[in-house]
Amino acid sequence: MPTGMRAVMAAWIVGAGLLLTGIETNAQSLPKEAAARVEIHAIPTLTLSDQQFLTGDANGKPATVAGEFRIAQGNGRLPVVVLMHGSSGVGAAMEPWVHHFNAMGISTFVIDGFTGRGLTVVGPNQALLGRLNLIVDTYRALDILSHHPRVDPERIVLMGFSRGGQATLYASLDRFNKLWNKSGAQFAGYIPFYPDCSTTYATDTEVAARPIRIFHGTPDDYNPVASCKAYVARLQEAKRDVVLTEYPDSQHAFDAGLLGVSTTTVSANAQTARNCHIKEGEGGVLMNADTQKPFGYSDACIELNPHVGGNPATAEQAQKAVSEFLKVVFRLG
Numbered sequence: 531m532p533t534g535m536r537a538v539m540a541a542w543i544v545g546a547g548l549l550l551t552g553i554e555t556n557a558q559s560l561p562k563e564a565a566a567r568v569e570i571h572a573i574p575t576l577t578l579s580d581q582q583f584l585t586g587d588a589n590g591k592p593a594t595v596a597g598e599f600r601i602a603q604g605n606g607r608l609p610v611v612v613l614m615h616g617s618s619g620v621g622a623a624m625e626p627w628v629h630h631f632n633a634m635g636i637s638t639f640v641i642d643g644f645t646g647r648g649l650t651v652v653g654p655n656q657a658l659l660g661r662l663n664l665i666v667d668t669y670r671a672l673d674i675l676s677h678h679p680r681v682d683p684e685r686i687v688l689m690g691f692s693r694g695g696q697a698t699l700y701a702s703l704d705r706f707n708k709l710w711n712k713s714g715a716q717f718a719g720y721i722p723f724y725p726d727c728s729t730t731y732a733t734d735t736e737v738a739a740r741p742i743r744i745f746h747g748t749p750d751d752y753n754p755v756a757s758c759k760a761y762v763a764r765l766q767e768a769k770r771d772v773v774l775t776e777y778p779d780s781q782h783a784f785d786a787g788l789l790g791v792s793t794t795t796v797s798a799n800a801q802t803a804r805n806c807h808i809k810e811g812e813g814g815v816l817m818n819a820d821t822q823k824p825f826g827y828s829d830a831c832i833e834l835n836p837h838v839g840g841n842p843a844t845a846e847q848a849q850k851a852v853s854e855f856l857k858v859v860f861r862l863g
Contacts, residue, residue, distance in 0.1 A: 563633035565600035571639075573597050573670045576663075577647055583662040584731070584814030586709045595646035597671050600628060601680050602637045609685035609860040610637045612671050612717075614664055616692030616783075617653040617800070619644045623691070626788035630849060636856065639675060643667045643694075652693070653800035657827045661729070661816075664690075664697035666710050673713035685860045687719040689852075692753065692782065695725030699744065702737040716740065719859045721852060724750055724782050727758035729808040729816065734761075735768040742772040743855055745848050747780030752797065752836035754804050775851060781839035785848060791840030799834055806831035 560566070578590035602608055611631050613624060620642050628638045643664050644650060652658045668688055676683035690698030699722040700706060707716070720742045744762065746755040755776055765772045777784065781794050806829065807819040818825040856862070 560603060562603065563629040564603070565632050565637075566603045567601040569599040569601070571597045571599055571671075571674055573641065573646075573667060573674065575667050575670045578660055578663055578666065580660045580662050580816050581814040583660060583666070583706075583710070584810060584816075593647050595644075595667055596642045597674070598638075598640045598642075599675075599678075600632055600638045600640075602632045602635050604635045606680075607682040608635065608637045608680060609856075609862075610639055610675055610681055610687070611721075611856070612639045612641065612668060612675070612686060612688045614641050614643065614668055614688070614690035614694030614697050616690075616694050617656070618651045619649070622789060623783065623786045627689075627785075627849075630853070631856075634853065634856070634862070636860065636862075637681070639671055641667055641671055653797060655827070656693075656801045656803075661693075661696065662700070662706075664694060665701045665706060668697060668701050668717075669707075669711040669713060672711065672715055672717065676713050676715035683715045685718055686715065687721060687856065687859060688717045689721035689723070690725070691723045691785070692725070695722035695744075696727075696753075698722040699725045699727065699742065700731065700734070702740065702742055703731065703734055704736045704738060705731075705733050707738060719743070719855070721745070721855070723785060723848075724753050724755075725758065726753040726803060727761045728753075728803050728806050729810070730761075730819075731810045735764050735770065737765065737770050737772075740771070741855070741859065742770070743852070744772070744774045745785075745851070746774060746776050747782065747784045747841075747844070748776055748778045749780070749837075750782045751804060752782035752800070752802050752838065775848070777841070777844040777848065780841045780844045781837050783838040784841040785845040786838075786840030787842035787845030788849060789840065790842060792842055794837050794839030796835050797838045800836055801827055802833050802836045803831065804836070805833060 576590035811817040
């Protein structure tokens with residue numbers, strides 16, 4: 531068969547398959563947690579050092595990461611939750627959240643900030659990626675979504691876990707939005723789960739006029755809740771809309787309980803900055819406040835082998851709290 535004819539036939543087969551898929555979908559009711567459509571989006575971004583990020587230096591390494599956009603069932607422009615993973619990349623624990631939100635009629639956009647950069651995990655070597663890179667990825671995702679015909683640009687919330695929770699928390703800073711958010715839109719809210727709050731940035735109490743809801747566990751020894759309490763106290767003193775919800779008997783990654791996980795294990799060789807006090811210094815250099823020298827992952831304050839573990843009971847409580855928050859922010863009936 532001539533090449534041109536083969537191309538025509540291939541196009542016809544693909545078109546027919548799409549048509550049949552559409553007919554089948556319309557002929558039967560989908561489970562409410564099933565997406566009506568799934569799209570994979572390329573996200574042009576940058577890989578930056580923390581100093582480059584903090585000084586607005588865009589001369590980083592170009593990178594293209596990806597986002598999975600699951601459009602919930604429903605008509606018109608829908609609300610979206612953008613989800614950012616932690617140090618192990620996108621994993622199974624993301625699935626219960628995605629299906630839960632889709633069942634609520636909320637679309638989801640899961641960012642994979644690692645694969646496009648040639649990374650799989652960074653837990654044992656956090657220096658593989660600057661602490662602030664994922665913030666740029668979230669703003670680039672916001673740009674894509676705010677211009678999408680199926681998205682309400684006023685109803686996009688950012689949610690992240692661990693390293694992604696850190697990105698979610700600090701993506702709220704006015705200064706970072708001005709430096710890196712070129713979308714013309716703003717997140718309607720921020721939901722960090724067990725973030726690392728050990729770093730003090732310049733003007734970090736000046737955050738977007740949007741609600742921040744942090745969820746953390748009392749025994750977390752990966753990213754201790756104590757540093758988040760201190761930051762939240764400063765934000766509340768500055769009259770910002772922030773709430774920290776703390777759960778007892780809930781280790782780092784406690785929402786793995788949504789998968790039925792109830793055991794606690796050691797995250798072997800994972801680095802934790804739980805005993806570090808990091809502060810932004812002159813020229814955007816992150817400093818170890820205890821040594822007054824530039825911070826690095828070889829510093830004595832870095833420790834290894836923190837714990838992770840699920841708690842089904844508190845995971846369910848947190849999911850319910852997040853759902854109630856989103857109903858208000860997204861004005862859902």
